Amino acid sequence: GRLEIAELALGPRWxxxxxxxxxxxxxxxxELLLRIxxxxxxGTLDPTMVxxxxxxxxxxxxxxxxxxxxxxxxxxxxxxxxxxxxxxxRAAGTIAAYxxxxxxxxxxxxxxxxxxxxQWLGLHPLVHRERPEDLLxxxxxxxxxxxxxxxxGLCFGMLTARQVLDRHAFHERLGQLLx
Numbered sequence: 001g002r003l004e005i006a007e008l009a010l011g012p013r014w015x016x017x018x019x020x021x022x023x024x025x026x027x028x029x030x031e032l033l034l035r036i037x038x039x040x041x042x043g044t045l046d047p048t049m050v051x052x053x054x055x056x057x058x059x060x061x062x063x064x065x066x067x068x069x070x071x072x073x074x075x076x077x078x079x080x081x082x083x084x085x086x087x088x089x090r091a092a093g094t095i096a097a098y099x100x101x102x103x104x105x106x107x108x109x110x111x112x113x114x115x116x117x118x119q120w121l122g123l124h125p126l127v128h129r130e131r132p133e134d135l136l137x138x139x140x141x142x143x144x145x146x147x148x149x150x151x152x153g154l155c156f157g158m159l160t161a162r163q164v165l166d167r168h169a170f171h172e173r174l175g176q177l178l179x
Contacts, residue, residue, distance in 0.1 A: 027052035029091035044160045050152070055095070060102025061145070065112045066123075069103030076100055151177060 019039050021031055023046070030051040040046050063069070079093035111125025112118045119125070127138070154177040161169035 021046055021048060023048045023052075029094040030055065032088060032091040032095065041164065043163050045156055045163075047156070050156070052098075054149070056098040056102040058145075059099040060104075060106040063099075063103045064106035064110045065114065066104050066107035066118065067114045069100045069105075069107055072096055072103060073100035 019042055021039070023031065027048050030048050033051055033055065034048060060069075073096075076093045076096035079096065080090050083089035083093070107113065107118070108123075109126045111123045111127075113121065113123055127134075154173045157173040158170050158177070161167075161173060
């Protein structure tokens with residue numbers, strides 16, 4: 001007189017399929033930054049390359065000083081050399097080196113060496129910030145980078161939702177992108 005019904009899984013769920021990341025050597029250190037999040041599920045986008053380009057670029061745009069970049073580069077090389085055998089610290093040193101180079105390049109664009117000392121020593125900025133028109137131009141660039149950053153994130157979210165066949169998430173990201 002008793003009946004027992006059990007629903008059996010037809011196969012592994014996407015979350016349970018093991019994932020191995022294959023990134024170029026220059027981008028592998030940025031896998032460290034993604035360890036705070038769950039790994040990407042099978043068939044979805046690996047954001048390591050986006051971080052490998054975006055993190056140093058944004059860091060350099062924000063700090064933008066030749067001397068600070070040189071100090072950070074020296075610390076990065078020390079960290080990589082001192083902790084050669086510790087993979088996590090070596091990766092952190094590599095990320096810091098990439099950010100340092102970006103900081104020095106942006107420092108040259110801004111004409112900054114320890115703040116205003118660069119201009120006093122004759123370092124001429126390629127990007128001027130003295131006049132209000134120049135600041136408005138920089139503000140437009142910053143807003144453009146922000147729009148690109150958010151739009152790219154939403155596009156990646158739509159791509160991931162499409163790959164895992166989640167229509168609700170896809171339409172949600174599409175609506176956010178259109179807004």
